[in-house]
Amino acid sequence: EPEVTQTPSHQVTQMGQEVILRCVPISNHLYFYWYRQILGQKVEFLVSFYNNEISEKSEIFDDQFSVERPDGSNFTLKIRSTKLEDSAMYFCASKMQGEGGELFFGEGSRLTVL
């Protein structure tokens, strides 16, 4: 069964460092997303990406965050200068169609900022 894969599964970094989280969405999907989940809290939308550009972003997704699809398969989330409050599980998701349709999530990348 096709799945969204994410790397690394866990990353520990020092405050102020740059972090890149990587995702390989399901191959025929066109819409890509990043969500985050702070430990014990709800899943929160960060950004959606379609046709090589951001289609929607939340208030959380400030100038410290960026996304990129550098080639035909990878989708990355970069945090330029990490803060303690960026510690969370980051989920990549993808789907085939815009309206409706099932959103498939990866298993997540746990980011710990010290």
Next chain:
Amino acid sequence: QQQVKQSPQSLIVQKGGISIINCAYENTAFDYFPWYQQFPGKGPALLIAIRPDVSEKKEGRFTISFNKSAKQFSLHIMDSQPGDSATYFCAASKRGSQGNLIFGKGTKLSVKP
């Protein structure tokens, strides 16, 4: 107005019982209401979803009941099994949105054997 309020926070049910989780929303622009199941260490996985043109949707042991006038929807798990023990999230998205899901805070379900 962007919130989806979910209750209870945790739920303990005996095997074979019915698990009921409730959600409420304010924004009438929401038109897609999925439920996600999350096991520890895994990403959320779509369980069942409904649009407001129907009042109920059933898939196996899982049923969504939708009350458009009350702006509430609920998940019923019939014949609950220990394997159903997980965290359940309701969510909603707006008409025209392409996957920006607003999630509830989650319900941790424990089904006791």
